[in-house]
Amino acid sequence: MNFDHLIVHLTDFYHGHTILAIVLAVVIVLLICFRPQAMLKTIGILAALAVVVYSLSLAIDMARSGRSHKKEMIQTER
Secondary structure, three states, rough: OOOOHHHHHHHHHHOOOOHHHHHHHHHHHHHHHHOOOHHHHHHHHHHHHHHHHHHHHHHHHHHHHHHHHHHHHHHHOO
16 A cells, blocks of 8 residues: 555645635534544544555555465476
8 A cells, every 4th residue: 555646646636626625624623623522433433444454455465476476486487
């Protein structure tokens, strides 16, 4: 998982939809100020989901590279 790719998408969204991005940021800040307990729960759930997705993508990448190395070793033996 490449965080640079995510940052590029976020900055592209900001440059393409500046007003919408500012409104979304203001709404998130207001929600954090007026409903901190609900927002902390939401942030915790999102963080847990991000960890799960990152772990799965890391496991998939490891399995994919292991398979490719196995194929290379099998082909070089023949």
